[in-house]
Amino acid sequence: MKILKFGGTSVGGAQRIKGLLDIVNPTERQLVVLSAVAGTTNALVEIGHAFLAGKTEEALNLIKLHKNKYEELIKELFSTDQGLEKGKNLIDYHFNYIASLGNEMFTPVEEKIILAQGELLSTTLFHFHLEEIDVPSVLLPALDFMKIDEDNEPMVPYIGEKLSALLAEYPDNSLFITQGYICRNSFGEIDNLRRGGSDYTASLIGAAIQAEEVQIWTDIDGMHNNDPRVVKGTQPIANLSFDEAAELAYFGAKILHPQSVFPAQRYNVPVRLLNTMDPQAAGTLISKEGGSKGQIRAIAAKDGITAIHIHSSRMLLAYGFLRKIFEIFERYKTPIDMITTSEVAVSLTVDDTRNLEDIIKEVEDFGSVHVDYNQTIVCVVGDFSANTHGYAAKVLDAIKHLPLRMISYGGSDYNVSILLDNSHKTEALRSLHNRLF
Ligand SMILES: Nc1ncnc2c1ncn2[C@@H]1O[C@H](COP(=O)(O)OP(=O)(O)O)[C@@H](O)[C@H]1O
Numbered sequence: 001m002k003i004l005k006f007g008g009t010s011v012g013g014a015q016r017i018k019g020l021l022d023i024v025n026p027t028e029r030q031l032v033v034l035s036a037v038a039g040t041t042n043a044l045v046e047i048g049h050a051f052l053a054g055k056t057e058e059a060l061n062l063i064k065l066h067k068n069k070y071e072e073l074i075k076e077l078f079s080t081d082q083g084l085e086k087g088k089n090l091i092d093y094h095f096n097y098i099a100s101l102g103n104e105m106f107t108p109v110e111e112k113i114i115l116a117q118g119e120l121l122s123t124t125l126f127h128f129h130l131e132e133i134d135v136p137s138v139l140l141p142a143l144d145f146m147k148i149d150e151d152n153e154p155m156v157p158y159i160g161e162k163l164s165a166l167l168a169e170y171p172d173n174s175l176f177i178t179q180g181y182i183c184r185n186s187f188g189e190i191d192n193l194r195r196g197g198s199d200y201t202a203s204l205i206g207a208a209i210q211a212e213e214v215q216i217w218t219d220i221d222g223m224h225n226n227d228p229r230v231v232k233g234t235q236p237i238a239n240l241s242f243d244e245a246a247e248l249a250y251f252g253a254k255i256l257h258p259q260s261v262f263p264a265q266r267y268n269v270p271v272r273l274l275n276t277m278d279p280q281a282a283g284t285l286i287s288k289e290g291g292s293k294g295q296i297r298a299i300a301a302k303d304g305i306t307a308i309h310i311h312s313s314r315m316l317l318a319y320g321f322l323r324k325i326f327e328i329f330e331r332y333k334t335p336i337d338m339i340t341t342s343e344v345a346v347s348l349t350v351d352d353t354r355n356l357e358d359i360i361k362e363v364e365d366f367g368s369v370h371v372d373y374n375q376t377i378v379c380v381v382g383d384f385s386a387n388t389h390g391y392a393a394k395v396l397d398a399i400k401h402l403p404l405r406m407i408s409y410g411g412s413d414y415n416v417s418i419l420l421d422n423s424h425k426t427e428a429l430r431s432l433h434n435r436l437f
């Protein structure tokens with residue numbers, strides 16, 4: 001079975017939803033994972049924030065505004081009165097439900113229920129469209145099989161068991177549809193896999209049922225060798241290894257959710273990045289064999305980074321110092337991205353700042369602490385193994401005119417990471433591109 005994931009832009013309007021059938025083959029056993037219609041999740045985030053802040057009037061206005069967009073969409077999507085009626089009832093149901101959640105009992109639990117409505121809407125609209133044109137399909141509720149544990153880690157074997165049992169109920173069907181992004185947590189509540197999480201859903205499903213291939217259909221012809229939103233003349237990369245793709249996704253290549261490579265890699269399921277607007281384009285194939293020796297492959301950047309510098313003479317010739325520091329971050333469930341050390345100081349970076357104040361208070365027991373906000377990690381991915389030489393020098397030479405905050409080399413064979421102030425990001429990406437490609 002193949003897993004085909006379509007992102008928000010690929011279901012961004014009635015014509016796009018109808019156009020999915022140019023790519024999806026209803027006679028081949030396929031599971032289609034859909035994101036919410038482009039712009040919907042952002043709108044739901046805004047509605048949730050307004051409710052949380054007690055701004056009910058503002059939330060209800062946003063709901064009305066967004067419902068209007070869906071009313072326009074269904075007029076174009078359905079051609080029969082019956083289809084239109086079903087579409088109308090569907091959007092009435094979801095938007096009334098969203099509005100009904102906004103009362104004084106509104107908590108982050110209700111907020112997550114609101115966030116889930118986008119994918120529930122897009123998948124049901126596609127299913128109704130297929131029904132209208134007599135193409136058989138089965139809508140599988142992701143909330144019946146996608147589950148995360150108390151550490152927010154996906155429960156892959158559970159997902160595999162549940163989903164396989166559901167699929168087995170329909171031996172004669174070939175086309176299945178489910179929601180990306182949404183899941184249940186360990187309390188059984190509706191939750192999600194964080195923003196952009198539909199890619200992660202597709203890869204988790206691919207891993208859980210040992211799919212033949214996972215296809216991520218988006219609005220660009222594969223992983224480019226630099227961020228096309230910042231740098232002109234970027235090129236798609238035909239093949240990547242799982243490790244290379246994971247570094248790029250983690251360090252900011254927005255085309256892929258940061259965690260989405262790991263399950264596919266673990267269960268060795270190839271992932272293809274393809275373009276809905278140009279289905280014939282080769283795209284990028286991410287696989288075990290996809291790496292390339294002796295080359296620099298791509299550049300990516302991750303914004304919103306905070307650097308914490310800890311200076312302590314207690315570190316000098318001491319053992320166990322780093323463990324004590326790491327334990328603080330572990331207690332606050334805050335992952336560390338980059339780390340550099342000297343004999344008396346350690347610098348590390350985080351992107352999750354929810355517990356930063358508490359973390360800093362505890363770290364201050366070990367030495368003096370300095371924090372730099374609004375930093376960016378620029379990551380160059382390629383063959384940086386010990387038997388290549390000159391690449392790291394080339395990277396540093398390209399950005400020698402910029403002030404660098406941290407450099408990380410040697411942690412993996414595939415990556416050199418540089419931390420700099422966000423104001424230098426564009427120049428760093430362009431300059432590296434000119435020098436390296
Ligand atoms: N290295 C890169 N290669 C390709 N696309 C990238 C890269 N870095 C950022 N992007 C951006 O990612 C976008 C696709 O991701 P996303 O918007 O999440 O798609 P979708 O809505 O289909 O999930 C592209 O339009 C492109 O601008």
Ligand SMILES: N[C@@H](CC(=O)OP(=O)(O)O)C(=O)O
Nearest residue numbers: 007008035041195196197198
């Ligand atoms: N709709 C969710 C999940 C998602 O993956 O969207 P997209 O595939 O459009 O990036 C979001 O906006 O975060």
